Amino acid sequence: MITAIEKIRQLEQYISVSGAAVDPVLEMGVSKLLERELSRMLEIRENLSGQLAEFEQRYSFGSWDFCTRYEKGEMGDGMDFIEWAATVEMLENVNKRSVLLEKNEYDH
Secondary structure, three states: OOOHHHHHHHHHHHHHHHOOOOOHHHHHHHHHHHHHHHHHHHHHHHHHHHHHHHHHHHHOOOHHHHHHHHHOOOOOOOHHHHHHHHHHHHHHHHHHHHHHHHHHHHOO
């Protein structure tokens, strides 16, 4: 079975060989897929941000302060703190991916 990344590489090769004569339906389909993924990332971002807000309210300090203290080992290994740190990391990853997808929005 061909993976998504292999399919993308195949499509990239096809487009490079086709040059400017890419089917508009293909171009529209790729744009729709990118828009769908951006929408999914924004939904995930909203959910993760909500989770961070809950931690921040519960412990009365921001995620930035938490991360600084957590990385220094000042917060301990409680399950909430492990989840909070993981949520911050997931949000950072979603934000990086969203930036790449949002770039596509402005290229049109």
